[in-house]
Amino acid sequence: MQVTLRNPRRVLEVAGPVRVSALLDRLEIHRDTVLVIRNATLVPSDTLLEDADEIEIRPVISGGSS
Amino acid sequence: MKCRVCRQPAVIDLRRHNANFCAEHFVEHCREQVRRTIDHFKMVAPGDRVLVAVSGGKDSLALWDLLVELGYDADGLYLGLGIGDYSDESGRYAREFASQRGLHLVEVDLRDDIGFDVPTAAAVTKRVPCSACGLSKRHLFDRAAIDGGYDAVATGHNLDDEAAVLFGNTLRWNIEYLGRQLPVLPARAGLPRKVKPLVRLAEREMAAYCVVRGIDYQVEECPMAAGNRHLGYKEALNAIEASSPGAKSAFYFEFLDKASHLFANRAQTERDGLQACQSCGTPTPGEVCAFCRLVERTAGATPVELTVKAPPL
Ligand code: SF4
Ligand SMILES: [Zn+2]
Numbered sequence: 001m002q003v004t005l006r007n008p009r010r011v012l013e014v015a016g017p018v019r020v021s022a023l024l025d026r027l028e029i030h031r032d033t034v035l036v037i038r039n040a041t042l043v044p045s046d047t048l049l050e051d052a053d054e055i056e057i058r059p060v061i062s063g064g065s066s
Numbered sequence: 067m068k069c070r071v072c073r074q075p076a077v078i079d080l081r082r083h084n085a086n087f088c089a090e091h092f093v094e095h096c097r098e099q100v101r102r103t104i105d106h107f108k109m110v111a112p113g114d115r116v117l118v119a120v121s122g123g124k125d126s127l128a129l130w131d132l133l134v135e136l137g138y139d140a141d142g143l144y145l146g147l148g149i150g151d152y153s154d155e156s157g158r159y160a161r162e163f164a165s166q167r168g169l170h171l172v173e174v175d176l177r178d179d180i181g182f183d184v185p186t187a188a189a190v191t192k193r194v195p196c197s198a199c200g201l202s203k204r205h206l207f208d209r210a211a212i213d214g215g216y217d218a219v220a221t222g223h224n225l226d227d228e229a230a231v232l233f234g235n236t237l238r239w240n241i242e243y244l245g246r247q248l249p250v251l252p253a254r255a256g257l258p259r260k261v262k263p264l265v266r267l268a269e270r271e272m273a274a275y276c277v278v279r280g281i282d283y284q285v286e287e288c289p290m291a292a293g294n295r296h297l298g299y300k301e302a303l304n305a306i307e308a309s310s311p312g313a314k315s316a317f318y319f320e321f322l323d324k325a326s327h328l329f330a331n332r333a334q335t336e337r338d339g340l341q342a343c344q345s346c347g348t349p350t351p352g353e354v355c356a357f358c359r360l361v362e363r364t365a366g367a368t369p370v371e372l373t374v375k376a377p378p379l
């Protein structure tokens with residue numbers, strides 16, 4: 001499946017099926033710092049992602065201090 | 067995973083609340099949190115006109131959407147900061163959101179209307195960009211609210227933001243700041259009421275709210291934020307939260323409950339010592355306020371070209 005990461009934008013190819021939580025562990029991303037979006041819909045951490053899915057891992061932490 | 071309310075498939079799991087929600091009930095959860103915050107802290111009264119500080123990012127657009135959905139009379143104010151492509155893009159998100167919903171967006175541009183931009187101000191003052199940026203935002207939002215006859219300025223500070231600021235202020239025992247780190251600051255001469263209706267919602271919840279509501283927002287980070295302290299504090303708090311869920315909200319809300327009043331005197335003394343800026347009338351400890359001094363210092367400075375790139379994830 002195609003996994004898009006942001007900031008900066010880059011695309012990875014990951015073999016499915018894989019659970020959201022396992023994918024994040026594999027990429028060493030803490031689940032509270034991102035959203036996982038499959039084909040434009042939000043999915044929770046136990047979702048099984050398939051090869052045909054388009055996945056975006058979107059960071060949610062903003063850095064501004066004002 | 068199933069929604070806690072309706073048992074339909076969930077779209078999000080919130081460990082802090084030990085709860086999962088479907089799209090509909092997640093939106094309801096966010097509205098409920100905001101409604102409770104506004105009521106509890108008496109942020110907005112019926113009939114009040116609210117000016118939302120809109121940046122084009124997730125928090126401020128979600129806030130505007132939530133306020134309008136809850137029935138409040140809320141306009142937006144977008145401030146052009148002159149931070150290259152980042153600002154161009156964030157302005158587009160703000161305008162698009164407003165026009166799609168038929169909402170009123172006021173715009174102020176630092177460069178065109180005031181005469182400087184954030185990168186140039188940072189170069190002239192030799193301080194981090196966020197400092198001139200924050201000063202300008204506070205000043206211009208206040209001014210626009212007073213000029214436009216609004217009762218309150220609402221900002222999109224979420225729980226993670228507030229906890230990180232509190233963490234930073236506590237590390238340095240920044241007493242003055244601790245005394246005014248409140249979710250609502252009452253209006254006083256020359257300044258509007260300031261409210262932060264999102265303090266009960268985490269950063270991740272705000273991003274999720276935007277996705278669920280179909281709100282397009284700027285995901286890219288401000289290039290000026292790279293490596294600032296605030297991000298480091300958030301990371302530290304997230305590491306603590308990972309091993310003890312709920313620690314972040316306890317840190318912030320227990321502070322409000324048990325400790326913030328201990329610093330209120332100091333903040334009051336500081337307020338009592340303020341006088342009107344000779345140039346613009348804003349309350350200030352000196353003769354001329356920090357913003358007017360910044361305008362003076364940047365006058366005639368050569369605009370700085372942006373070369374910084376966004377930091378890696
Ligand atoms: S990161 Fe700093 S410079 Fe960028 S918008 Fe936020 S406060 Fe302004
Ligand atoms: Zn539900």
Ligand SMILES: [Zn+2]
Binds near residue numbers: 346
């Ligand atoms: Zn002034």
